[in-house]
Amino acid sequence: MSTVHPPINFCSCCGSPVAHVVPDGDTVPRHVCPQCGTIHYQNPKMVIGCIAEWKGRILLCRRAIEPRHGLWTLPAGFMENDETTAEAAARETLEEACAAVRIDRLFALVNVPHIHQVHMFYTGRLIDGRFGAGVESLESRLFDEAEIPWQEMAFRSVSFALHAWLDDRRRGSFGLHTTDLAPMPAT
């Protein structure tokens, strides 16, 4: 879930230095190439994950990469071109937790505007109960509700989705949960 927004100093089409100006008919400054006219828009990225269940327990991964190395998370990552949101959720679960999952439905959408991200979490079910550690994970484990390491969670969006899922399971009815996250206060 790292933020990957390289600076735009040069035009990716023709290699010329870009200007930062408001294009005709637009209202905000963009990186515009004075040479070939290309406007380089920058838009938020989607991070898609999965709340994968097996016999009432939830699959979490311990991160082997920064940010938040060593902390726990749901399998999740940047959505790729040419896939759907549900396919992204299944792919990330396979890549990070080596687990095949049947995706159920969109369960949570979390805006994180200050880092230009939208996080989405799908519900799903492990297909055969098998899982492992992908290259970006130190380990994966199935957790009962009482065992979930809330103090060692990597991301607030993951904690939000997990709490909502546990609440809905208690209630016996699963909805769509949304929230917006502001920057963390400095500590």
Next chain:
Amino acid sequence: MSTVHPPINFCSCCGSPVAHVVPDGDTVPRHVCPQCGTIHYQNPKMVIGCIAEWKGRILLCRRAIEPRHGLWTLPAGFMENDETTAEAAARETLEEACAAVRIDRLFALVNVPHIHQVHMFYTGRLIDGRFGAGVESLESRLFDEAEIPWQEMAFRSVSFALHAWLDDRRRGSFGLHTTDLAPMPAT
């Protein structure tokens, strides 16, 4: 709703020509700068719109821009950095239909993987019933269900969301509707 993916021939950081290779620890080819090492990821973009209601009628805009010039659509457009999905829905309704809207909830999510887009439609209500034509619209109008110009709709995702909304209104209960769109067959 145009697709805006300029080619990546040069590094936007340092201006060097990029290579198209699989980075270490990755599984798919990316545009990588051999000079400064920057990896230029390309990810899907979100197009966010609003099903805005006023006294039982729905607000549509007739497009003044390509693609689909002259056809009807829900107010919608590319999500910007530093905003939430709901804020994007309200901003697009203001920009394209000059209408202030109170956003209600996420209603439809449509994957369009072949053009690297995810479309989301929120429900909302006009605040004072006023609307007009923004610079990207020829006109805006409120439509009763029987008047909706289905044969002149600009985008399949918009038709999907509108049909689902009308069905849910008939049923008296609004859910979350998702679908995936494949490329249109050649005609």
